[in-house]
Amino acid sequence: MLVVACIKQVPDTTQVQIDPVTNTLIREGIPFIMNPYDTHALEEALRLKDRYGCRVAVLSMGPPNAEMTLRKALSVGVDRVILLSDRCFGGADTLATSNVLAAAIHKLAQEEEVPLVICGKQTIDGDTAQVGPGIATRLGYTQLTLVDKIVDLDLVAGKIRVSRKLEGRHEIVESPLPSLLTVVREMNRPRYPTVPIRLAAEVAPVELWNNEVLQLDLQSVGLKGSPTWVKKIFSPERDKGEIIGDGIGDPAGTVNLLVEKLLGKDLLEL
Amino acid sequence: MSVNPVLFGSLLAAAFLFFLWNCWQRLALVTLGGGADRFDRPGERFKRMLLFAFGQKRVLARPFGVNHAVIFWAFLILLLANGSFLVEGLFPTFTLERILPAGVYHGLTLLFDLASLLALAAVVVAVARRLFFKPSYLDSAYVKGRSVEGFMILSFIATLMVAFFCLNGVRIALGDGGGAMPVSALFAALLSGNSPAALEGIGIIAWWVHALVLLAFICYLPLSKHMHILTAIPNCFFQDLNPVSLPPREEFIPGKPGKSYGVGRVDDFSWKDLLDGFTCTECGRCQDACPANATGKPLNPRQIVHSIKSNLLANGNLLKAGRPPLVPLVGEEGEGTTTEDAIWSCTTCGACLVQCPVLIEQMPKIIKLRRHRVEMLAAFPEELLSLFENMEQRSNPWGIAPGERTKWTGTLEVKPFQAGVTEYLFYVGCAGAFDSRAKHVTVALATLLDAAGVSWGILGRDELCCGDSVRRLGNEYVFDRMARANVARFKEQGVKKIVTLCPHCFSTLKNDYRQYGLELEVLHHSQLLEQLVAQGRLKPAVQNGQGKLLFHDSCYLGRHNDTYDAPRAVITAATGSAPGEFGRSRENGFCCGAGGGRMWMEEQLGSRINLDRVKEALEQEPDTLCVSCPYCMTMLEDGLKDQGAEQVRVMDIAEIMAEAMVPR
Ligand code: SF4
Ligand code: SF4
Numbered sequence: 039m040l041v042v043a044c045i046k047q048v049p050d051t052t053q054v055q056i057d058p059v060t061n062t063l064i065r066e067g068i069p070f071i072m073n074p075y076d077t078h079a080l081e082e083a084l085r086l087k088d089r090y091g092c093r094v095a096v097l098s099m100g101p102p103n104a105e106m107t108l109r110k111a112l113s114v115g116v117d118r119v120i121l122l123s124d125r126c127f128g129g130a131d132t133l134a135t136s137n138v139l140a141a142a143i144h145k146l147a148q149e150e151e152v153p154l155v156i157c158g159k160q161t162i163d164g165d166t167a168q169v170g171p172g173i174a175t176r177l178g179y180t181q182l183t184l185v186d187k188i189v190d191l192d193l194v195a196g197k198i199r200v201s202r203k204l205e206g207r208h209e210i211v212e213s214p215l216p217s218l219l220t221v222v223r224e225m226n227r228p229r230y231p232t233v234p235i236r237l238a239a240e241v242a243p244v245e246l247w248n249n250e251v252l253q254l255d256l257q258s259v260g261l262k263g264s265p266t267w268v269k270k271i272f273s274p275e276r277d278k279g280e281i282i283g284d285g286i287g288d289p290a291g292t293v294n295l296l297v298e299k300l301l302g303k304d305l306l307e308l
Numbered sequence: 309m310s311v312n313p314v315l316f317g318s319l320l321a322a323a324f325l326f327f328l329w330n331c332w333q334r335l336a337l338v339t340l341g342g343g344a345d346r347f348d349r350p351g352e353r354f355k356r357m358l359l360f361a362f363g364q365k366r367v368l369a370r371p372f373g374v375n376h377a378v379i380f381w382a383f384l385i386l387l388l389a390n391g392s393f394l395v396e397g398l399f400p401t402f403t404l405e406r407i408l409p410a411g412v413y414h415g416l417t418l419l420f421d422l423a424s425l426l427a428l429a430a431v432v433v434a435v436a437r438r439l440f441f442k443p444s445y446l447d448s449a450y451v452k453g454r455s456v457e458g459f460m461i462l463s464f465i466a467t468l469m470v471a472f473f474c475l476n477g478v479r480i481a482l483g484d485g486g487g488a489m490p491v492s493a494l495f496a497a498l499l500s501g502n503s504p505a506a507l508e509g510i511g512i513i514a515w516w517v518h519a520l521v522l523l524a525f526i527c528y529l530p531l532s533k534h535m536h537i538l539t540a541i542p543n544c545f546f547q548d549l550n551p552v553s554l555p556p557r558e559e560f561i562p563g564k565p566g567k568s569y570g571v572g573r574v575d576d577f578s579w580k581d582l583l584d585g586f587t588c589t590e591c592g593r594c595q596d597a598c599p600a601n602a603t604g605k606p607l608n609p610r611q612i613v614h615s616i617k618s619n620l621l622a623n624g625n626l627l628k629a630g631r632p633p634l635v636p637l638v639g640e641e642g643e644g645t646t647t648e649d650a651i652w653s654c655t656t657c658g659a660c661l662v663q664c665p666v667l668i669e670q671m672p673k674i675i676k677l678r679r680h681r682v683e684m685l686a687a688f689p690e691e692l693l694s695l696f697e698n699m700e701q702r703s704n705p706w707g708i709a710p711g712e713r714t715k716w717t718g719t720l721e722v723k724p725f726q727a728g729v730t731e732y733l734f735y736v737g738c739a740g741a742f743d744s745r746a747k748h749v750t751v752a753l754a755t756l757l758d759a760a761g762v763s764w765g766i767l768g769r770d771e772l773c774c775g776d777s778v779r780r781l782g783n784e785y786v787f788d789r790m791a792r793a794n795v796a797r798f799k800e801q802g803v804k805k806i807v808t809l810c811p812h813c814f815s816t817l818k819n820d821y822r823q824y825g826l827e828l829e830v831l832h833h834s835q836l837l838e839q840l841v842a843q844g845r846l847k848p849a850v851q852n853g854q855g856k857l858l859f860h861d862s863c864y865l866g867r868h869n870d871t872y873d874a875p876r877a878v879i880t881a882a883t884g885s886a887p888g889e890f891g892r893s894r895e896n897g898f899c900c901g902a903g904g905g906r907m908w909m910e911e912q913l914g915s916r917i918n919l920d921r922v923k924e925a926l927e928q929e930p931d932t933l934c935v936s937c938p939y940c941m942t943m944l945e946d947g948l949k950d951q952g953a954e955q956v957r958v959m960d961i962a963e964i965m966a967e968a969m970v971p972r
Contacts, residue, residue, distance in 0.1 A: 071701065227690075233684065237562055238563065240563060
């Protein structure tokens with residue numbers, strides 16, 4: 039039994055700056071990290087491994103240098119990491135990306151049962167939250183998004199019950215397996231790698247699957263398979279801030295001012 | 309007066325066999341430990357052994373140590389007397405008098421007599437100290453100052469001395485001892501009323517009391533804390549010769565994970581660590597000096613050492629049989645088990661290290677225990693997770709973008725370090741580059757270096773964290789990467805001299821990196837500023853604008869690097885007078901609470917270390933607290949705020965010097 043976690047290498051956005059002229063990200067010299075939401079997906083897969091003894095595979099579509107991020111996954115103890123990389127995969131939007139990832143999972147599922155696929159809820163560079171649901175749709179898996187807890191998992195009966203974190207409430211959903219989960223940060227606390235596994239990971243193989251392996255129609259991957267067009271990227275205008283009241287001299291009065299303002303903008307529920 | 313040599317000989321043989329068997333057992337336990345390279349520089353080791361073991365240097369560092377030194381030296385002298393006593397018991401015709409020239413013999417007997425008197429007096433003082441003045445640090449969780457063992461050994465010694473006087477008193481009274489023994493002569497006078505037959509009887513009793521107590525002492529020795537009589541001398545020989553005792557480097561080979569990292573069970577410790585366990589005298593000095601212990605945290609360095617011995621004794625047979633230990637080394641509190649809370653409470657201040665009279669290395673053991681928690685189990689206080697990740701990903705504790713390392717320069721003109729052109733690399737460090745308060749110190753130091761015409765430059769955004777915190781926290785794997793990256797960078801940039809403004813960077817670059825083959829001239833800014841003043845390159849307009857100033861010693865500058873005078877000299881040059889001192893200063897300086905990675909952890913157990921220090925300062929009503937470390941700066945400022953004493957300024961020595969440069 040194999041649990042698949044999908045991860046993405048993203049630029050460390052806390053260090054990203056926007057070029058004021060072209061309005062694009064200045065990627066030069068920005069370190070890459072594992073998409074933070076995906077670290078929780080990976081951790082949850084590892085917990086299932088600890089608990090049920092299943093195996094864990096990690097998939098990532100990206101350029102060859104994404105190998106570095108896959109090695110991070112190896113260092114926390116996954117069994118298999120596969121980099122989906124091919125020139126023809128480049129320039130993909132969320133649809134084309136989910137085609138490639140779904141094809142890879144499909145291929146894995148032919149060797150071994152894959153009851154669960156886990157993704158982060160979204161990436162911090164694209165923020166679309168579409169790839170997970172896209173994969174689920176293409177694979178015909180039930181999709182359980184924004185999961186913050188697996189309430190119950192019955193692998194024998196093929197059932198899962200999860201808690202979804204929605205705005206202001208939680209929703210408990212039960213679904214038959216196989217399922218795809220997208221997870222939020224509250225899901226778990228990612229583990230810290232131990233040294234023996236790290237040292238083993240430094241030399242462990244990262245499998246490379248290109249389109250010769252996946253055999254996808256070139257019209258469904260990369261730029262050609264992407265119906266999304268980027269028209270313009272820009273930094274949104276921000277409302278100018280203002281300093282209200284005198285927080286040091288009159289804290290109570292300032293709080294009143296603030297509350298009134300928030301009420302006026304309908305930002306506070308009474 | 310004659311004794312039965314056969315009876316005595318059999319008893320003596322039995323006692324010696326028992327003694328040797330137990331010593332052998334314990335030695336076998338010590339050899340269960342891992343390797344430690346403590347055989348280099350034998351000459352230096354021998355010298356230090358003479359100084360610390362026979363010279364009792366550390367013992368004498370506290371006033372009461374004189375008492376111990378008296379007992380120790382008397383013991384050495386009386387070894388000869390007791391040796392001759394044993395031989396006489398076996399060969400009744402033998403006496404020292406017969407084999408030695410009369411002058412030497414008389415001198416020796418006088419020495420024996422006086423040494424015995426001094427030892428007896430010292431024992432009385434020791435008993436009185438335990439009974440009437442017992443300092444609190446004599447007790448620890450599992451060893452009490454008023455223990456049966458302690459009093460038993462003292463009474464053994466006292467009995468030996470009294471029996472010695474009786475025996476010789478009888479001999480003198482019978483006209484059968486020629487030596488010069490004034491104290492024994494007093495006993496002779498007391499006994500002189502008895503008939504010769506009665507005297508013979510008293511003599512025989514005294515002889516057997518002396519013999520039996522001596523044999524009991526020999527038997528008991530290896531089973532008790534008095535084992536230190538045997539182990540302290542080699543322990544001083546095998547001491548860590550580094551200026552500061554560091555845990556050893558660990559090797560990480562990709563693809564070849566070793567079987568274990570750090571210390572998870574007692575035989576993961578080195579043989580020297582285990583020898584330390586059998587050497588602890590339970591004097592409690594480390595306990596008394598430990599800031600964690602003083603503020604009610606569950607750490608007691610003495611108990612760390614004691615737990616190693618207890619654990620080893622409890623698990624010894626299993627380990628010898630190649631089986632896993634039963635009593636855990638870390639877990640629920642126990643005599644042979646240390647708790648996680650204890651392990652994480654250490655600030656690595658080194659106070660225990662400089663206190664220990666027998667040179668036991670307490671703190672490195674704690675780091676070894678931390679290593680196992682971090683490296684093998686990934687078990688550590690939650691708040692360290694982000695620290696470890698920030699260090700690994702961004703090479704600074706806060707996870708700030710490396711591009712911001714040069715923000716402090718502002719409008720200053722700061723040159724990058726250039727190989728062959730720049731003399732000093734100014735290694736700014738993470739606090740100096742990112743911490744808003746510490747940045748003022750960085751700027752102050754930069755202006756001072758310029759004013760003195762020093763050729764200096766920075767690595768800018770290419771500077772990496774030195775890795776101090778991760779190393780002290782036991783994350784040796786990440787430290788190893790950081791150290792190797794830094795060493796490679798220094799080498800490729802052609803760096804020869806470094807000045808730092810943080811004692812942690814200073815000590816790490818200077819001492820820890822030596823394990824990576826880096827031997828550079830590393831100076832803390834106090835040392836460079838002192839030099840610049842002495843050379844006349846910095847000319848402060850001496851003035852005291854600081855009011856009443858107290859200097860707080862940083863552990864990593866002071867105890868870890870023995871640098872006490874340089875910062876004081878800088879203050880004196882800048883203010884025209886020597887700084888005021890805390891009650892606990894220099895070697896006895898009290899930690900601010902931030903070392904050992906504690907800077908990045910909550911302090912939820914016991915009271916806060918920085919408050920203890922700040923309260924000590926406030927007793928003297930100072931205007932300024934002067935520091936030489938950005939961590940101390942943060943901790944003392946926080947402490948002052950907590951005490952509502954924000955009127956007291958905390959200033960770095962560089963700031964004080966910089967203020968003195970501007971004539972008012
Ligand atoms: S290094 Fe300091 S805090 Fe740690 S055990 Fe020793 S005295 Fe206590
Ligand atoms: S470790 Fe050293 S200082 Fe501490 S109690 Fe033992 S002998 Fe004394």
